[in-house]
Amino acid sequence: MKTLQIRVPNELREDADQVLEEIGMDMSTAIRVYLKKIVQSRSIPFALEAAQPWVAEPVSVDDETQRRMDQVAETWKTARR
Numbered sequence: 899m900k901t902l903q904i905r906v907p908n909e910l911r912e913d914a915d916q917v918l919e920e921i922g923m924d925m926s927t928a929i930r931v932y933l934k935k936i937v938q939s940r941s942i943p944f945a946l947e948a949a950q951p952w953v954a955e956p957v958s959v960d961d962e963t964q965r966r967m968d969q970v971a972e973t974w975k976t977a978r979r
Contacts, residue, residue, distance in 0.1 A: 902929065 906914075911925075918928050935943040959967070 914928075915925060918925060923931075932943070
């Protein structure tokens, strides 16, 4: 048997202890259940996603600005050929 030692912020530990107590499980058991699930599923047992760093918003442009942007795009495409 090996010992696993981790450091977590006090508030996180206290909040997790409270939830686990309501479930009727201690921290060591919860960690063992988590590790067993990783082994069984061969993955982290929940989705991990990075937050979107930005949100694209449509911007209104007048006809002249759109024409110029189209010209730049066409010039760029032609230059890449």
